[in-house]
Amino acid sequence: EPEVTQTPSHQVTQMGQEVILRCVPISNHLYFYWYRQILGQKVEFLVSFYNNEISEKSEIFDDQFSVERPDGSNFTLKIRSTKLEDSAMYFCASSEQGLRSNQPQHFGDGTRLSIL
């Protein structure tokens, strides 16, 4: 069964450095998402992406965050100048149709980001 893959599984970065988290969505999916989960807390929506542009973003997704689909397969989340509070598990997901449809999202296994 096709799956969403995320790399790396664990990223350790010094505070203030830029980090790029990578995701390969399922190939025929058109909608892409990033979520984060701070340790011990609930999952939070960051951003949705469709047709090469952001379709929705949360209040968390400020100017230090950006997303890109640099080629036909990768979907990336960049954090420009990391802070300690960016430490979290970041999940990528994709779906054939948008969040209002009856099509489920498929999640990657997540990237654990640790900021030192």
Added chain:
Amino acid sequence: KNEVEQSPQNLTAQEGEFITINCSYSVGISALHWLQQHPGGGIVSLFMLSSGKKKHGRLIATINIQEKHSSLHITASHPRDSAVYICAATRRNNNDMRFGAGTRLTVKP
């Protein structure tokens, strides 16, 4: 106040028991999601509902739009059902999701 509330926070059951997890939401929604998060952290989408009831194997999800309430039921629970179950809502006027805090289910053999 959280827009999506789940209860209970933690639930321990004996194998074979019928399990119910509840979710209430305060926002207008276009879809309600039930997700399962495994001990290793991976997330699986179980159901998306906008009305009525859905069933998949031993899992049943229901939603009452008027009462803004959804339930996830597990029949004949098994230790492999042990996980965190998360309710999430797609907000009607946005295309984002609001998540509940999750219910940690432990099924003992």
